[in-house]
Structures are given as C-alpha cells and as structure tokens.
Amino acid sequence: MRLLRNWLSRLGLVPGIRRTCVMIGLDCAGKTTIARQFGQPAVSNTDLEPTMPTVAFNASTIRQGSISLTLFDMSGNPRQRSLWSPYLLNTHAVIFVVDATDKDRIEIARRELHLALKDQVAKACPLLILCNKMDRENEAMPPDEVAGLLGLEAFKDRNWYLCGCSAITGRGLSEGFEWLIGMVLAFLPCMQVLLLTADTSRAT
Numbered sequence: 001m002r003l004l005r006n007w008l009s010r011l012g013l014v015p016g017i018r019r020t021c022v023m024i025g026l027d028c029a030g031k032t033t034i035a036r037q038f039g040q041p042a043v044s045n046t047d048l049e050p051t052m053p054t055v056a057f058n059a060s061t062i063r064q065g066s067i068s069l070t071l072f073d074m075s076g077n078p079r080q081r082s083l084w085s086p087y088l089l090n091t092h093a094v095i096f097v098v099d100a101t102d103k104d105r106i107e108i109a110r111r112e113l114h115l116a117l118k119d120q121v122a123k124a125c126p127l128l129i130l131c132n133k134m135d136r137e138n139e140a141m142p143p144d145e146v147a148g149l150l151g152l153e154a155f156k157d158r159n160w161y162l163c164g165c166s167a168i169t170g171r172g173l174s175e176g177f178e179w180l181i182g183m184v185l186a187f188l189p190c191m192q193v194l195l196l197t198a199d200t201s202r203a204t
C-alpha cells in the first residue's frame with residue numbers, strides 16, 4: 001500500500017486531504033470556545049481562557065490522520081452575519097452552534113440557520129448542529145426540543161446530525177467531531193479513503 005501511495009503521490013494524485021468547515025451561529029452561542037476544544041480528546045476544562053467577541057472570523061486547522069480540516073469560526077454579531085454566505089458557498093461541511101439556554105433568541109437562531117443554508121449551492125454538504133451549554137442543566141432545553149424549534153425537519157434533502165454538547169466540559173464534542181470527520185471521509189473518492197485508512201492503521 002505504501003508503494004502504491006508513493007507512486008500515486010509522485011504522479012500528484014494523492015495530495016494531503018484538505019477540507020474546510022464553516023462554523024456559524026448567533027453571537028455568544030459558544031463557537032469560539034468550541035473551536036478551541038474541537039478535535040481534542042473529550043476532557044473537562046473549566047479553566048478555559050475567556051473568549052473575546054469574534055471579529056469577522058478566526059481560522060484554525062485541525063489534523064486527523066491525513067485530513068487537514070480548516071475551521072472558520074465566524075462572527076455571530078448581527079452586523080457580521082452577512083459574511084457567512086461567501087464562506088458557505090465554498091465549504092465541505094457546516095457546523096451550526098445553538099445556545100440551548102437561549103430561549104429568547106431560538107427563533108432568531110432558526111431564522112438565521114434557514115437563511116444561511118437557503119443559498120448554499122452544495123446541498124450535499126453535511127451539517128452538524130451543536131446544541132451547546134448542556135452543562136447548564138436547569139436552563140438548557142433538551143436537544144430534541146431544540147431540533148423542533150430550529151425546524152430541522154425541513155432539511156429532508158440534507159445530511160444533518162444534531163448532538164448536545166458543552167464547550168466548557170468538552171462533553172459531546174467528540175461525538176459531533178467524529179460524525180463530521182466520517183462525513184468528510186464519506187465524500188472522498190474511494191481510492192483516497194483506502195490510502196488514508198492504510199495511513200491511519202500504520203500510525204496507531
């Protein structure tokens with residue numbers, strides 16, 4: 001398998017797999033906190049540095065085996081939400097973060113989610129919905145209630161997955177991350193998946 005990979009690499013047929021993921025959601029939903037934790041082992045971290053309001057976006061790269069995922073953590077500020085659409089047109093995956101305790105703005109979250117995805121050309125692009133702040137047990141709405149309030153049943157032709165999480169404790173993030181990476185892999189050509197699998201099994 002290594003010989004085959006080297007041979008294909010020399011022909012320029014197996015570049016490192018680079019994919020992009022755009023993370024959107026209302027301001028204060030927890031996107032930047034999630035970006036810091038995403039792709040890490042699920043460990044409780046209650047000593048996270050406080051976040052600053054995001055201006056435009058932050059970009060970071062997460063590596064998983066031979067996949068390099070560039071994560072765009074977009075600002076959720078109402079005046080900067082118009083920046084989402086050009087990024088959504090050129091991405092391989094979308095994450096929508098919703099604050100499960102923010103009952104007052106869940107309707108705005110629903111509107112922004114549907115508006116953002118309306119224009120998206122890549123209908124096959126996987127959508128991960130992270131129902132965040134589940135550590136605030138007494139205030140957080142359960143994920144299935146959030147799913148209903150966000151109107152996710154309308155996304156019949158879309159590949160979506162919702163999971164509850166807490167960016168503060170890290171709980172639930174690895175479940176969402178694994179689904180996302182699985183979806184990114186599912187959209188790779190078969191030969192690349194074979195080569196990646198061989199790489200990963202050698203690394204472990």
Ligand SMILES: Nc1nc2c(ncn2[C@@H]2O[C@H](COP(=O)(O)OP(=O)(O)O)[C@@H](O)[C@H]2O)c(=O)[nH]1
Nearest residue numbers: 027028029030031032033051132133166167168
């Ligand atoms: N309790 C709790 N607070 C959170 C969680 N995620 C983010 N926060 C807090 O919510 C506030 C906004 O977080 P931030 O990541 O900046 O939100 P963003 O505007 O969506 O990027 C900060 O005070 C975070 O500490 C969570 O899972 N649980």
Ligand SMILES: [Mg+2]
Nearest residue numbers: 031032053054
């Ligand atoms: Mg932010």
